[in-house]
Amino acid sequence: MQFIRAYVMPFLVILTFTIALLAVSARIFLPDDMLAPAPGAESVQSATEN
Structure with missing residues (x-):
């Protein structure tokens, strides 16, 4: 135990x-x-609607 x-x-x-x-x-x-953060749920949803 002491060794660990x-x-x-x-x-x-x-x-x-x-x-x-x-x-x-x-x-x-x-x-x-x-480098940019991943898109949030709102921006993904608006991108798929267009």
């Missing part, structure tokens, strides 16, 4: 934050049209 608390858990925390940092920083390399 001293070595495994800190490694998992650092690994989780590293993956999150890579996922967020990957947005820099996306094309401009993909």
